[in-house]
Amino acid sequence: MEIPTASVKELREKSGAGIMNCRNALLEAEGDTEKALQILKEKGILKAQKKAERAANQGVVEAYIHTGGRIGAMVELNCETDFVARTDEFKELAHNLAMQVAAVPAQFISQDEAPEEDKDLELEAACLLLQPYIKDPTKTVQDVIIETIAKVGENIKIARFSRFEMGK
Numbered sequence: 001m002e003i004p005t006a007s008v009k010e011l012r013e014k015s016g017a018g019i020m021n022c023r024n025a026l027l028e029a030e031g032d033t034e035k036a037l038q039i040l041k042e043k044g045i046l047k048a049q050k051k052a053e054r055a056a057n058q059g060v061v062e063a064y065i066h067t068g069g070r071i072g073a074m075v076e077l078n079c080e081t082d083f084v085a086r087t088d089e090f091k092e093l094a095h096n097l098a099m100q101v102a103a104v105p106a107q108f109i110s111q112d113e114a115p116e117e118d119k120d121l122e123l124e125a126a127c128l129l130l131q132p133y134i135k136d137p138t139k140t141v142q143d144v145i146i147e148t149i150a151k152v153g154e155n156i157k158i159a160r161f162s163r164f165e166m167g168k
Helices: 005-015 019-028 033-051 088-103 141-152
Strands: 058-065 071-079 136-140 157-165
Touching: 005 019, 005 033, 019 033, 033 141, 058 088, 071 088, 088 141, 088 157, 136 141
Parallel strands: none
Antiparallel strands: 058 071, 071 157
16 A cells, blocks of 8 residues: 555654654554554553653753742653753653643642542542643643653653742
8 A cells, every 4th residue: 555645744743753653554554544643642652661661860850930920840850861851852841741730730740659548539630640731631641741752762750840839
């Protein structure tokens, strides 16, 4: 089956995946862009699961101060190498996560950190990774991190975060 270059380009723009990955996904999906997008997403999740055990001890600390200076947030985002820590994708993710923390207060990074007595909390609101992503509420913060892992090819973890609000 011949895959038009325009279809590969369209899928690449939607997914951020590499050209060959897009072409192969379109071949597997028999030219169906939406099905190919789903295939790429599933492969990204598998990649992220394989990389989950790798040490992530490089990264950045990103700060975000909301307009007016009344709310601010800091996030430590880790990856495996300093090379990835300097990429635009990684820096953008760190910035967006700092914005997420400023916009939607969270108590824990993941539900694993929530104490047993707090398990009755609304985990979606209390856990950063389970929150709807502010830039695309159809995804969770975890989904966005997994997508970035698939793009950069390294494990990425939120090490810690802090949110500051005037008067609290």
